[in-house]
Amino acid sequence: MTFIPRSEKTRQFIIETTASLFNKKGYAGTSMSDLTEATKLTKGSIYGNFENKEDVALAAFEYNLAQRNQLITKKMNEAKSYYDKLMVLPMIYASSEMSIFLEEGGCPLLNTGIEADDANELFRIQVTEGVTNWKQSLENIIKGGIEAQEFKAETEISKTATSIIALIQGGVFLSKTTKNPLLLNQSLETVKEIIQKITL
Amino acid sequence: MTFIPRSEKTRQFIIETTASLFNKKGYAGTSMSDLTEATKLTKGSIYGNFENKEDVALAAFEYNLAQRNQLITKKMNEAKSYYDKLMVLPMIYASSEMSIFLEEGGCPLLNTGIEADDANELFRIQVTEGVTNWKQSLENIIKGGIEAQEFKAETEISKTATSIIALIQGGVFLSKTTKNPLLLNQSLETVKEIIQKITL
DNA sequence: TTTTTAATATACCGATTGGTATATTTGTGT
DNA sequence: ACACAAATATACCAATCGGTATATTAAAAA
Numbered sequence: 001m002t003f004i005p006r007s008e009k010t011r012q013f014i015i016e017t018t019a020s021l022f023n024k025k026g027y028a029g030t031s032m033s034d035l036t037e038a039t040k041l042t043k044g045s046i047y048g049n050f051e052n053k054e055d056v057a058l059a060a061f062e063y064n065l066a067q068r069n070q071l072i073t074k075k076m077n078e079a080k081s082y083y084d085k086l087m088v089l090p091m092i093y094a095s096s097e098m099s100i101f102l103e104e105g106g107c108p109l110l111n112t113g114i115e116a117d118d119a120n121e122l123f124r125i126q127v128t129e130g131v132t133n134w135k136q137s138l139e140n141i142i143k144g145g146i147e148a149q150e151f152k153a154e155t156e157i158s159k160t161a162t163s164i165i166a167l168i169q170g171g172v173f174l175s176k177t178t179k180n181p182l183l184l185n186q187s188l189e190t191v192k193e194i195i196q197k198i199t200l
Numbered sequence: 201m202t203f204i205p206r207s208e209k210t211r212q213f214i215i216e217t218t219a220s221l222f223n224k225k226g227y228a229g230t231s232m233s234d235l236t237e238a239t240k241l242t243k244g245s246i247y248g249n250f251e252n253k254e255d256v257a258l259a260a261f262e263y264n265l266a267q268r269n270q271l272i273t274k275k276m277n278e279a280k281s282y283y284d285k286l287m288v289l290p291m292i293y294a295s296s297e298m299s300i301f302l303e304e305g306g307c308p309l310l311n312t313g314i315e316a317d318d319a320n321e322l323f324r325i326q327v328t329e330g331v332t333n334w335k336q337s338l339e340n341i342i343k344g345g346i347e348a349q350e351f352k353a354e355t356e357i358s359k360t361a362t363s364i365i366a367l368i369q370g371g372v373f374l375s376k377t378t379k380n381p382l383l384l385n386q387s388l389e390t391v392k393e394i395i396q397k398i399t400l
Numbered sequence: 401t402t403t404t405t406a407a408t409a410t411a412c413c414g415a416t417t418g419g420t421a422t423a424t425t426t427g428t429g430t
Numbered sequence: 431a432c433a434c435a436a437a438t439a440t441a442c443c444a445a446t447c448g449g450t451a452t453a454t455t456a457a458a459a460a
Contacts, residue, residue: 006437007436007437010438024318025318025319026226026228026315028228028229029226029228029315029319031418032416032417032418032419033416033417041438042438042440044421044439047418047419047420048436048437052418052419053418106317106318109377111314113373114306114310114311114315114377115229115315116377118224118305118306119224119226124377127377127378128377128379132378158386159389162374162382162386163367163386163387163389163390165370166369166370166371166383166386167363167366167367168370169369170367170368170370171362171366173310173313173369174362174365174369177314177316177327177328177331178328178332186363187363187366189359190363190366190394194390206406206407207406210408231446231448232447232448242410243410243448243449243450244408244410244411244452245407245408247450248406249407252448253449
Protein backbone atom coordinates (compact mmCIF):
# COMPACT_ATOMS: atom_id res chain seq x y z
CA MET A 1 0.00 0.00 0.00
CA THR A 2 2.99 2.32 -0.44
CA PHE A 3 2.12 5.50 -2.23
CA ILE A 4 3.78 6.21 -5.58
CA PRO A 5 3.45 9.71 -7.02
CA ARG A 6 2.26 9.65 -10.61
CA SER A 7 4.28 12.51 -11.98
CA GLU A 8 7.48 13.75 -10.41
CA LYS A 9 7.23 16.91 -12.50
CA THR A 10 3.74 17.80 -11.32
CA ARG A 11 4.69 16.89 -7.78
CA GLN A 12 7.57 19.32 -7.90
CA PHE A 13 5.33 21.96 -9.46
CA ILE A 14 2.82 21.58 -6.65
CA ILE A 15 5.54 21.84 -4.02
CA GLU A 16 7.04 24.95 -5.53
CA THR A 17 3.78 26.80 -6.00
CA THR A 18 2.34 25.98 -2.57
CA ALA A 19 5.52 26.25 -0.48
CA SER A 20 5.12 29.93 0.33
CA LEU A 21 1.43 29.39 1.01
CA PHE A 22 2.13 26.90 3.79
CA ASN A 23 4.91 29.10 5.12
CA LYS A 24 2.59 32.10 5.35
CA LYS A 25 -0.68 30.57 6.46
CA GLY A 26 0.57 27.52 8.32
CA TYR A 27 -0.55 23.91 8.00
CA ALA A 28 -3.94 24.25 9.67
CA GLY A 29 -4.57 27.57 7.96
CA THR A 30 -4.00 26.22 4.47
CA SER A 31 -6.83 24.23 2.89
CA MET A 32 -6.92 21.88 -0.06
CA SER A 33 -8.88 24.49 -2.00
CA ASP A 34 -6.06 26.94 -1.32
CA LEU A 35 -3.78 24.43 -3.01
CA THR A 36 -6.03 23.82 -6.01
CA GLU A 37 -6.51 27.55 -6.41
CA ALA A 38 -2.78 28.30 -6.29
CA THR A 39 -1.78 25.49 -8.63
CA LYS A 40 -4.87 25.71 -10.89
CA LEU A 41 -4.94 21.95 -10.61
CA THR A 42 -7.80 19.84 -9.32
CA LYS A 43 -7.92 17.81 -6.16
CA GLY A 44 -7.64 14.61 -8.17
CA SER A 45 -4.33 15.76 -9.54
CA ILE A 46 -2.94 16.72 -6.18
CA TYR A 47 -4.03 13.47 -4.56
CA GLY A 48 -2.47 11.62 -7.47
CA ASN A 49 0.88 13.02 -6.46
CA PHE A 50 0.59 13.22 -2.68
CA GLU A 51 -0.83 10.89 -0.11
CA ASN A 52 -2.68 13.61 1.74
CA LYS A 53 -2.52 17.24 2.81
CA GLU A 54 0.15 16.56 5.43
CA ASP A 55 2.31 14.97 2.74
CA VAL A 56 2.13 18.16 0.65
CA ALA A 57 2.89 20.32 3.67
CA LEU A 58 5.86 18.19 4.63
CA ALA A 59 7.33 18.36 1.12
CA ALA A 60 6.70 22.12 1.08
CA PHE A 61 8.49 22.52 4.41
CA GLU A 62 11.47 20.52 3.17
CA TYR A 63 11.55 22.61 0.03
CA ASN A 64 11.41 25.88 1.94
CA LEU A 65 14.14 24.75 4.30
CA ALA A 66 16.36 23.54 1.46
CA GLN A 67 15.99 26.87 -0.33
CA ARG A 68 17.05 28.71 2.78
CA ASN A 69 19.94 26.35 3.49
CA GLN A 70 21.25 26.49 -0.06
CA LEU A 71 21.44 30.25 0.01
CA ILE A 72 23.36 30.27 3.27
CA THR A 73 25.60 27.28 2.55
CA LYS A 74 26.61 28.75 -0.78
CA LYS A 75 27.69 32.04 0.81
CA MET A 76 29.47 30.25 3.61
CA ASN A 77 31.46 28.11 1.18
CA GLU A 78 32.51 31.24 -0.67
CA ALA A 79 33.84 32.80 2.54
CA LYS A 80 37.55 32.24 3.06
CA SER A 81 38.05 32.66 6.79
CA TYR A 82 36.00 31.10 9.57
CA TYR A 83 35.27 34.60 10.75
CA ASP A 84 33.79 35.44 7.36
CA LYS A 85 31.81 32.21 7.37
CA LEU A 86 30.13 33.15 10.65
CA MET A 87 29.62 36.71 9.47
CA VAL A 88 27.64 35.38 6.51
CA LEU A 89 24.62 34.99 8.77
CA PRO A 90 24.22 38.57 10.04
CA MET A 91 25.19 39.82 6.59
CA ILE A 92 22.77 37.74 4.59
CA TYR A 93 19.81 38.25 6.90
CA ALA A 94 20.22 41.99 6.47
CA SER A 95 20.52 41.69 2.69
CA SER A 96 17.86 42.11 0.06
CA GLU A 97 18.27 38.46 -0.94
CA MET A 98 16.99 37.42 2.43
CA SER A 99 14.34 40.11 2.69
CA ILE A 100 12.75 38.67 -0.44
CA PHE A 101 12.84 35.38 1.40
CA LEU A 102 11.31 36.92 4.49
CA GLU A 103 8.49 38.27 2.40
CA GLU A 104 7.53 34.73 1.52
CA GLY A 105 6.55 34.02 5.09
CA GLY A 106 9.80 34.10 7.04
CA CYS A 107 11.91 31.27 8.37
CA PRO A 108 10.27 27.87 7.80
CA LEU A 109 11.97 26.48 10.90
CA LEU A 110 10.41 29.17 13.06
CA ASN A 111 6.98 29.09 11.42
CA THR A 112 6.65 25.34 11.35
CA GLY A 113 8.25 24.90 14.76
CA ILE A 114 5.91 27.27 16.54
CA GLU A 115 2.83 25.71 14.98
CA ALA A 116 3.97 22.14 15.45
CA ASP A 117 5.58 22.10 18.89
CA ASP A 118 2.33 21.32 20.69
CA ALA A 119 0.25 20.11 17.75
CA ASN A 120 2.12 17.92 15.27
CA GLU A 121 4.92 15.63 16.40
CA LEU A 122 5.99 14.71 12.85
CA PHE A 123 6.61 18.32 11.91
CA ARG A 124 8.21 19.04 15.26
CA ILE A 125 10.77 16.30 14.63
CA GLN A 126 11.56 17.68 11.19
CA VAL A 127 12.10 21.15 12.62
CA THR A 128 14.26 19.74 15.41
CA GLU A 129 16.40 18.07 12.77
CA GLY A 130 16.73 21.35 10.86
CA VAL A 131 17.65 23.24 14.00
CA THR A 132 20.16 20.61 15.07
CA ASN A 133 21.83 20.65 11.67
CA TRP A 134 22.08 24.42 11.73
CA LYS A 135 23.55 24.43 15.21
CA GLN A 136 25.98 21.66 14.30
CA SER A 137 27.22 23.52 11.24
CA LEU A 138 27.82 26.64 13.33
CA GLU A 139 29.68 24.62 15.94
CA ASN A 140 31.88 23.11 13.24
CA ILE A 141 32.77 26.55 11.93
CA ILE A 142 33.61 27.77 15.43
CA LYS A 143 35.72 24.66 16.06
CA GLY A 144 37.50 25.17 12.77
CA GLY A 145 38.11 28.79 13.67
CA ILE A 146 39.59 27.82 17.00
CA GLU A 147 41.95 25.34 15.37
CA ALA A 148 42.90 27.91 12.76
CA GLN A 149 43.55 30.33 15.62
CA GLU A 150 40.94 32.78 14.42
CA PHE A 151 38.76 32.31 17.47
CA LYS A 152 39.66 32.17 21.14
CA ALA A 153 40.34 28.68 22.47
CA GLU A 154 38.13 29.28 25.50
CA THR A 155 35.07 30.03 23.35
CA GLU A 156 31.94 28.34 24.61
CA ILE A 157 31.11 26.64 21.34
CA SER A 158 27.61 25.33 21.99
CA LYS A 159 26.42 28.45 23.78
CA THR A 160 27.74 30.73 21.06
CA ALA A 161 26.03 28.74 18.31
CA THR A 162 22.75 28.65 20.22
CA SER A 163 22.81 32.38 20.94
CA ILE A 164 23.48 33.30 17.33
CA ILE A 165 20.55 31.19 16.19
CA ALA A 166 18.28 32.50 18.93
CA LEU A 167 19.12 36.11 18.09
CA ILE A 168 18.41 35.57 14.42
CA GLN A 169 15.14 33.74 14.96
CA GLY A 170 14.05 36.18 17.64
CA GLY A 171 14.97 39.08 15.39
CA VAL A 172 13.05 37.61 12.46
CA PHE A 173 10.03 37.16 14.69
CA LEU A 174 10.21 40.72 15.99
CA SER A 175 10.64 42.39 12.62
CA LYS A 176 8.06 40.22 10.90
CA THR A 177 5.28 40.74 13.40
CA THR A 178 5.92 44.42 13.99
CA LYS A 179 6.81 45.00 10.32
CA ASN A 180 9.81 46.91 11.58
CA PRO A 181 13.09 45.79 9.95
CA LEU A 182 15.09 47.73 12.54
CA LEU A 183 14.43 45.07 15.16
CA LEU A 184 16.05 42.40 13.02
CA ASN A 185 18.98 44.67 12.20
CA GLN A 186 19.57 45.41 15.88
CA SER A 187 19.54 41.70 16.66
CA LEU A 188 21.99 41.08 13.84
CA GLU A 189 24.29 43.78 15.22
CA THR A 190 24.45 41.83 18.45
CA VAL A 191 25.22 38.67 16.49
CA LYS A 192 28.17 40.50 14.95
CA GLU A 193 29.32 41.57 18.41
CA ILE A 194 29.19 38.00 19.62
CA ILE A 195 31.34 36.94 16.68
CA GLN A 196 33.74 39.82 17.33
CA LYS A 197 33.99 38.85 20.95
CA ILE A 198 35.20 35.32 20.23
CA THR A 199 37.65 36.55 17.60
CA LEU A 200 41.32 36.79 18.52
CA MET B 201 -25.73 46.16 16.99
CA THR B 202 -22.98 46.17 19.62
CA PHE B 203 -22.45 42.84 21.27
CA ILE B 204 -23.10 42.53 25.00
CA PRO B 205 -21.87 39.40 26.76
CA ARG B 206 -24.63 37.79 28.81
CA SER B 207 -22.60 36.63 31.76
CA GLU B 208 -19.25 38.14 32.69
CA LYS B 209 -18.59 35.15 34.92
CA THR B 210 -19.14 32.58 32.20
CA ARG B 211 -17.19 34.72 29.77
CA GLN B 212 -14.24 34.70 32.13
CA PHE B 213 -14.60 30.98 32.68
CA ILE B 214 -14.49 30.35 28.94
CA ILE B 215 -11.42 32.55 28.55
CA GLU B 216 -9.54 30.85 31.34
CA THR B 217 -10.33 27.30 30.24
CA THR B 218 -9.59 27.84 26.56
CA ALA B 219 -6.58 30.17 26.85
CA SER B 220 -3.98 27.42 26.87
CA LEU B 221 -5.82 25.64 24.04
CA PHE B 222 -5.45 28.59 21.71
CA ASN B 223 -1.86 29.06 22.81
CA LYS B 224 -1.01 25.46 22.02
CA LYS B 225 -3.01 24.76 18.88
CA GLY B 226 -3.25 28.24 17.42
CA TYR B 227 -6.29 30.11 16.16
CA ALA B 228 -6.82 28.12 12.96
CA GLY B 229 -6.04 24.87 14.74
CA THR B 230 -8.63 25.38 17.45
CA SER B 231 -12.25 24.66 16.55
CA MET B 232 -15.50 25.61 18.24
CA SER B 233 -15.96 21.97 19.23
CA ASP B 234 -12.56 22.12 20.93
CA LEU B 235 -13.96 24.99 22.96
CA THR B 236 -17.25 23.27 23.85
CA GLU B 237 -15.36 20.13 24.76
CA ALA B 238 -12.91 21.97 27.03
CA THR B 239 -15.54 24.11 28.74
CA LYS B 240 -18.27 21.43 28.78
CA LEU B 241 -20.53 24.22 27.61
CA THR B 242 -22.58 24.26 24.43
CA LYS B 243 -22.11 26.46 21.41
CA GLY B 244 -25.15 28.50 22.36
CA SER B 245 -23.54 29.39 25.64
CA ILE B 246 -20.26 30.41 24.06
CA TYR B 247 -21.94 32.49 21.38
CA GLY B 248 -24.01 34.12 24.11
CA ASN B 249 -20.83 35.47 25.62
CA PHE B 250 -18.66 36.08 22.57
CA GLU B 251 -19.39 37.52 19.18
CA ASN B 252 -17.51 34.82 17.32
CA LYS B 253 -14.53 32.51 17.45
CA GLU B 254 -12.08 35.33 16.79
CA ASP B 255 -13.52 37.20 19.76
CA VAL B 256 -12.79 34.24 22.04
CA ALA B 257 -9.29 33.88 20.65
CA LEU B 258 -8.57 37.56 21.12
CA ALA B 259 -9.74 37.48 24.72
CA ALA B 260 -7.71 34.33 25.30
CA PHE B 261 -4.61 35.99 23.86
CA GLU B 262 -5.07 39.04 26.06
CA TYR B 263 -5.52 36.78 29.06
CA ASN B 264 -2.39 34.77 28.29
CA LEU B 265 -0.36 37.92 27.76
CA ALA B 266 -1.64 39.52 30.95
CA GLN B 267 -0.74 36.42 32.94
CA ARG B 268 2.78 36.51 31.57
CA ASN B 269 3.15 40.24 32.12
CA GLN B 270 1.84 40.12 35.68
CA LEU B 271 4.39 37.51 36.66
CA ILE B 272 7.27 39.52 35.23
CA THR B 273 6.10 42.97 36.36
CA LYS B 274 5.64 41.72 39.90
CA LYS B 275 9.19 40.37 40.09
CA MET B 276 10.59 43.52 38.51
CA ASN B 277 8.85 45.74 41.00
CA GLU B 278 10.30 43.67 43.82
CA ALA B 279 13.82 44.16 42.49
CA LYS B 280 15.67 47.03 44.10
CA SER B 281 18.36 47.95 41.58
CA TYR B 282 17.91 48.48 37.84
CA TYR B 283 20.46 45.73 37.36
CA ASP B 284 18.29 43.36 39.34
CA LYS B 285 15.21 44.45 37.38
CA LEU B 286 16.84 43.50 34.11
CA MET B 287 18.16 40.28 35.57
CA VAL B 288 14.59 39.28 36.43
CA LEU B 289 14.10 38.19 32.82
CA PRO B 290 16.90 35.61 32.48
CA MET B 291 16.19 34.48 36.03
CA ILE B 292 12.48 33.98 35.68
CA TYR B 293 12.61 32.28 32.29
CA ALA B 294 14.94 29.70 33.78
CA SER B 295 12.73 29.20 36.81
CA SER B 296 10.11 26.56 37.43
CA GLU B 297 7.42 29.24 37.56
CA MET B 298 8.06 30.02 33.93
CA SER B 299 8.55 26.42 32.86
CA ILE B 300 5.01 25.72 34.01
CA PHE B 301 4.03 28.62 31.84
CA LEU B 302 6.01 27.26 28.92
CA GLU B 303 4.23 23.96 29.27
CA GLU B 304 0.97 25.73 28.50
CA GLY B 305 2.10 26.48 24.99
CA GLY B 306 4.93 28.96 25.38
CA CYS B 307 4.97 32.70 24.88
CA PRO B 308 1.65 34.02 23.55
CA LEU B 309 3.44 36.87 21.78
CA LEU B 310 5.60 34.44 19.85
CA ASN B 311 2.85 31.93 19.11
CA THR B 312 0.26 34.45 18.07
CA GLY B 313 2.76 36.63 16.24
CA ILE B 314 4.10 33.83 14.08
CA GLU B 315 0.64 32.63 13.13
CA ALA B 316 -0.77 36.10 12.55
CA ASP B 317 2.01 37.98 10.79
CA ASP B 318 0.88 36.92 7.33
CA ALA B 319 -2.63 35.76 8.13
CA ASN B 320 -4.51 37.97 10.58
CA GLU B 321 -3.89 41.68 10.78
CA LEU B 322 -5.98 42.18 13.94
CA PHE B 323 -3.90 39.71 15.91
CA ARG B 324 -0.69 41.01 14.40
CA ILE B 325 -1.48 44.49 15.70
CA GLN B 326 -2.20 43.14 19.17
CA VAL B 327 1.11 41.30 19.23
CA THR B 328 2.95 44.38 17.96
CA GLU B 329 1.45 46.30 20.84
CA GLY B 330 2.60 43.66 23.31
CA VAL B 331 6.09 43.63 21.87
CA THR B 332 6.32 47.41 21.84
CA ASN B 333 5.23 47.62 25.45
CA TRP B 334 7.78 45.03 26.47
CA LYS B 335 10.56 46.82 24.63
CA GLN B 336 9.51 50.16 26.06
CA SER B 337 9.56 48.84 29.61
CA LEU B 338 13.06 47.44 29.10
CA GLU B 339 14.25 50.73 27.64
CA ASN B 340 12.84 52.58 30.63
CA ILE B 341 14.73 50.32 33.01
CA ILE B 342 17.96 50.82 31.08
CA LYS B 343 17.44 54.59 31.05
CA GLY B 344 16.77 54.55 34.76
CA GLY B 345 19.90 52.50 35.30
CA ILE B 346 22.00 54.97 33.32
CA GLU B 347 20.66 57.89 35.35
CA ALA B 348 21.27 55.98 38.56
CA GLN B 349 24.80 55.31 37.30
CA GLU B 350 24.33 51.57 37.34
CA PHE B 351 24.68 51.25 33.57
CA LYS B 352 27.16 52.83 31.20
CA ALA B 353 26.06 56.15 29.70
CA GLU B 354 27.06 55.04 26.19
CA THR B 355 24.74 52.02 26.29
CA GLU B 356 22.77 51.57 23.08
CA ILE B 357 19.38 51.48 24.75
CA SER B 358 17.14 50.36 21.90
CA LYS B 359 19.55 47.76 20.57
CA THR B 360 20.09 46.28 24.01
CA ALA B 361 16.37 45.98 24.68
CA THR B 362 15.72 44.41 21.28
CA SER B 363 18.54 41.90 21.66
CA ILE B 364 17.39 40.78 25.08
CA ILE B 365 13.88 40.16 23.76
CA ALA B 366 15.14 38.43 20.62
CA LEU B 367 17.37 36.12 22.65
CA ILE B 368 14.53 35.17 24.96
CA GLN B 369 12.02 34.57 22.21
CA GLY B 370 14.56 32.74 20.09
CA GLY B 371 15.56 30.64 23.07
CA VAL B 372 11.96 29.79 23.88
CA PHE B 373 11.40 28.74 20.29
CA LEU B 374 14.52 26.56 20.26
CA SER B 375 13.86 24.80 23.53
CA LYS B 376 10.15 24.32 22.85
CA THR B 377 10.51 22.78 19.42
CA THR B 378 13.52 20.64 20.23
CA LYS B 379 12.22 19.88 23.72
CA ASN B 380 15.70 20.70 24.95
CA PRO B 381 15.71 23.21 27.85
CA LEU B 382 19.47 23.68 27.47
CA LEU B 383 18.97 25.85 24.40
CA LEU B 384 16.86 28.33 26.35
CA ASN B 385 19.33 28.33 29.22
CA GLN B 386 22.23 29.06 26.90
CA SER B 387 20.32 31.95 25.36
CA LEU B 388 19.54 33.27 28.83
CA GLU B 389 23.25 33.09 29.73
CA THR B 390 23.95 35.40 26.84
CA VAL B 391 21.21 37.74 28.04
CA LYS B 392 22.98 37.89 31.38
CA GLU B 393 26.25 38.67 29.64
CA ILE B 394 24.63 41.51 27.75
CA ILE B 395 23.35 42.95 31.01
CA GLN B 396 26.79 42.52 32.58
CA LYS B 397 28.41 44.27 29.67
CA ILE B 398 26.37 47.46 30.09
CA THR B 399 26.88 47.47 33.85
CA LEU B 400 29.45 49.84 35.31
C1' DT C 401 -45.15 31.70 44.86
C1' DT C 402 -45.47 33.73 40.66
C1' DT C 403 -43.56 36.51 37.06
C1' DT C 404 -39.88 38.19 34.64
C1' DT C 405 -35.33 38.11 33.11
C1' DA C 406 -30.97 36.27 32.34
C1' DA C 407 -28.28 32.46 30.59
C1' DT C 408 -27.62 28.00 28.64
C1' DA C 409 -29.01 23.99 25.75
C1' DT C 410 -30.95 22.09 21.56
C1' DA C 411 -31.44 21.62 16.92
C1' DC C 412 -30.51 23.15 12.90
C1' DC C 413 -28.24 25.92 8.76
C1' DG C 414 -25.29 26.34 4.46
C1' DA C 415 -20.54 26.10 3.43
C1' DT C 416 -16.32 23.97 3.54
C1' DT C 417 -13.31 20.45 5.16
C1' DG C 418 -10.10 16.44 3.66
C1' DG C 419 -10.55 12.59 0.83
C1' DT C 420 -11.92 9.04 -2.98
C1' DA C 421 -13.79 6.38 -7.02
C1' DT C 422 -14.29 6.91 -11.56
C1' DA C 423 -14.39 9.24 -15.98
C1' DT C 424 -11.76 11.82 -19.22
C1' DT C 425 -7.90 13.61 -21.28
C1' DT C 426 -2.96 13.71 -22.52
C1' DG C 427 1.20 11.72 -23.94
C1' DT C 428 4.00 7.77 -25.87
C1' DG C 429 5.48 3.81 -28.46
C1' DT C 430 4.23 0.98 -32.32
C1' DA D 431 -3.52 6.06 -36.89
C1' DC D 432 -4.00 3.19 -33.10
C1' DA D 433 -3.57 1.15 -28.68
C1' DC D 434 -2.05 1.56 -24.22
C1' DA D 435 -0.52 3.79 -20.27
C1' DA D 436 0.09 7.78 -17.51
C1' DA D 437 -1.92 11.67 -15.40
C1' DT D 438 -5.57 14.94 -14.61
C1' DA D 439 -10.49 16.30 -14.15
C1' DT D 440 -15.13 15.42 -12.50
C1' DA D 441 -18.40 14.35 -9.27
C1' DC D 442 -19.30 12.87 -5.24
C1' DC D 443 -18.78 11.38 0.00
C1' DA D 444 -19.39 11.83 5.15
C1' DA D 445 -17.78 14.80 8.60
C1' DT D 446 -16.89 19.02 10.44
C1' DC D 447 -16.66 23.90 10.10
C1' DG D 448 -18.44 28.52 12.17
C1' DG D 449 -22.72 30.41 13.21
C1' DT D 450 -27.87 31.20 14.50
C1' DA D 451 -32.85 30.95 15.88
C1' DT D 452 -35.40 29.08 19.22
C1' DA D 453 -36.54 26.30 23.20
C1' DT D 454 -35.47 25.30 27.88
C1' DT D 455 -33.70 26.02 32.35
C1' DA D 456 -31.95 28.79 36.28
C1' DA D 457 -31.93 32.90 38.90
C1' DA D 458 -33.77 37.26 40.52
C1' DA D 459 -37.64 40.38 41.37
C1' DA D 460 -42.29 40.96 42.50
